[in-house]
Amino acid sequence: MLSLYRLPNSLPDEKIIKVIRRDLFILIKKVDILILLVLLPLFFFYAITLNLPDLLTGNISLPIIILIISAYFLFLWLFFLFSFIDYYLDFWIVTNERIIDVQQNGFFSRIISEQKLDKIQDVTSEVHGMMATLFHFGNVQVQTAGAKQKFNFEDVPYPNNVRDLLIKLSNNKKPT
Amino acid sequence: MAFPLSILLIPYLIFLLLWIFFSFVGIFHLLNFGFKNLVTLMAIFIYVGVALFILIISINYINQIDWSFKIGLLNDIINQKLIFN
Numbered sequence: 001m002l003s004l005y006r007l008p009n010s011l012p013d014e015k016i017i018k019v020i021r022r023d024l025f026i027l028i029k030k031v032d033i034l035i036l037l038v039l040l041p042l043f044f045f046y047a048i049t050l051n052l053p054d055l056l057t058g059n060i061s062l063p064i065i066i067l068i069i070s071a072y073f074l075f076l077w078l079f080f081l082f083s084f085i086d087y088y089l090d091f092w093i094v095t096n097e098r099i100i101d102v103q104q105n106g107f108f109s110r111i112i113s114e115q116k117l118d119k120i121q122d123v124t125s126e127v128h129g130m131m132a133t134l135f136h137f138g139n140v141q142v143q144t145a146g147a148k149q150k151f152n153f154e155d156v157p158y159p160n161n162v163r164d165l166l167i168k169l170s171n172n173k174k175p176t
Numbered sequence: 177m178a179f180p181l182s183i184l185l186i187p188y189l190i191f192l193l194l195w196i197f198f199s200f201v202g203i204f205h206l207l208n209f210g211f212k213n214l215v216t217l218m219a220i221f222i223y224v225g226v227a228l229f230i231l232i233i234s235i236n237y238i239n240q241i242d243w244s245f246k247i248g249l250l251n252d253i254i255n256q257k258l259i260f261n
Contacts, residue, residue, distance in 0.1 A: 088206070
């Protein structure tokens, strides 16, 4: 497990300023879809009760229905776990020395990038769309002078605040 | 030719094995790459708890079925005197 008290390759006197994840609205959107899918069997059950009630008492049809519903709910729950992992294991860590970008791309694929704060050249925040404006989330693009030239903070809460924070930390690190 | 109803359990068990494998994969990722905090542990605990709940309900309904019931797929054809004497 990753400990906030022991970052990989931590520098002397390095302190974590902020851990940023995508806005909770992104996870809630996926949960809403899952709730609809959980309720879907109820509609099918209602339709079967009205039109084909014999299916619920058949020696062959009833076991098939039970197995299908069991598999359906198990699959939905596993899908929810994957959605949560996709949200939870993507994050950005801003310390007083660097920014660390951790991206989990599916299973068994993880990309970790880091860049020193004094290499930051430009920070841009953007908010597009009605939901993003109402719920105050958006993207922050960090232009750097390193090998990886752009860091993207996607769908983060209060992107303007994140931009201000990065600019302030970057200015503190740059030689005067 | 008649098949026992329990033959329907084979694809279900194959699905269950795959489901268990991917559940372990998900929990492995949370344990290995998640932060060492309450959120990670609660997520695993809730996932396992609800998964067990679904499995217990499923087993409860599956146990009520008479799986020794025979499905006679070809009974009608076999009984036709046109094919067999």
